[in-house]
Amino acid sequence: MRISRFRNDRARDRFLAAYDRTLDQLWPGPRTALDVPTPYGTTRVLRTGPEHGTPIVLLPGSGGNALMWHRYVAELAQHHPVLAVDTVGEPGASVQTAPIVDGRDGAAWLEELLTALDVPAAHLVGCSYGGWLALCHRLHHPGRAASLTLLDPAGLAEIGARFYLWLIAGGLASAAPRVLRPRLARLVGNSTILESELMGLMRASMGFRRALPVPAVLTDEELRRLDGVPALFLLGERSALHRSPEVAERLRTLLPAARVELVPDAGHALPTDRPELVADRILRTAGR
Template identity: 35%
Template sequence: MKKIGQFKNPEAQQRYFPVYERALRECPPPDEVFDVACRHGSTRVYRFGDGERPIVLLPGLMSTSVCYASLIPELDGPVYAVDTLGEAGRSVQTRPFADIRDRALGFDDVLAGLGLRDVFLVGGSTGGWHAVNQAIHAPDRLAALCLLDPTTVSAKFSAAAQWRALKAIVLDRDRGWRRFVAWSAGEDVFDQPAARTVVAGIRDYRARVPLQSCPRAAELRAIRMPVLALFGGRSVVHDPVAAAANLRGLVPHATVEVLPDAGHYLYLRPEDRKRIAELINAARVPGGSQPPGTRSVS
């Protein structure tokens, strides 16, 4: 790639951040905020809670850290929530990604800058793909994975998801976005701050990240670390039953569960959120490290 992710213009940036900050206020107050230097720029990370068993949260496309506002209080700390570099949020990209391996190496820089090892890496939606990509190309700092209705890991995007997303982007009207968000989430959450942040990011930011596609079967079979994968039985962005079955076949040691009444926004319903938190807290691996005490890490 030759370009970097950035806001479309100064006016777009000015529109975006009030939406982002409003959604951030839905999260618990972070105990520490980091801007971690890496080979591709600076990655914003929020730490919630203390302890020695780090959970790191990777959001879906344009979702930023704020998408985890309702889940963070349910998790045993420390929890690190990341604004994905190359997408909208507080991370700032200064150098292009060469390929998907280069992207994983850049995120390994972030974990190293935070002083983290034995990480329980949690990824939702496209963040699930990002987590798997990390396990394939830069796994040394990881202890285990948790995938929350991951996209393009064991099943492709559905044709309906691609068509509806394209229509919403091209027409770019609130009414169309509301329909798309309600369809994809299984409930009208368009007015929720986290959903507004996603739409604002798509409207105001030009993401420049390597093409996301399903890993090769051999790459998935080579993953040896523990994997917890949860799928929404009512997810419409892919076939969740096929995605779960394919993952079971490709990663036989994985713990795979389908939450029958959950949509793609897997932790929208309180009962599903409670189940997800229970599984993450029970499955995470001991041995993580404390973050450094400084605000910025280089």
């Protein structure tokens, strides 16, 4: 069975020590850490904000975890409960125990998680891979999402070589001396490398073996089935993941009720390229 896991106990312990240290450094205000059992493994959820109301559920991108949302939670938690998730199968505090082989499995994991958390309705916010999971959940479990905010989500076009070159360039730039990183971030179009603490956590995850599926491209028929809830597709105009103008045109044709916004001067690292805009759009979609 293909299951994401750390190479050995030493690699896991080193990462978890870095995770806890980074959490204490970055997370604003109080939070409750929940370890929620699901058929796919135990899922870590960081909960903050008010006790009542429809929660905002934050799903990170590939290789990330709940800590990527640290700069958002304080503002979002003024209006909604916030549940920031370490996706099972990604490097974080969750522990995968069963394989996730496709989008249906990913959707089933998220549905089991929300059921266990007693969340009858949620404002789903997904970045990149997390956006694909949110879309798959809406397709296979259509009754639970109160809204969708998708930040340059995967699954809308084939992933080409340009994206993998972008990842490699970002990884190399993140290892450069700190004084050079702002210039390199502009050069490669990846502002994430300026998040020094998160980059340190990423380096601590090198002993993690990820075994999650490549996002399948949603068909036209599947995209039409997403209709029925407020949805915002926020696309970085210079995204390396896909050709955003073409994706935007496809979405506007197939989902005329959805909001589709191309963000100028932003790429696939949309949450760090334009954090104020992203926070505003999340709250516009979920309701303040």
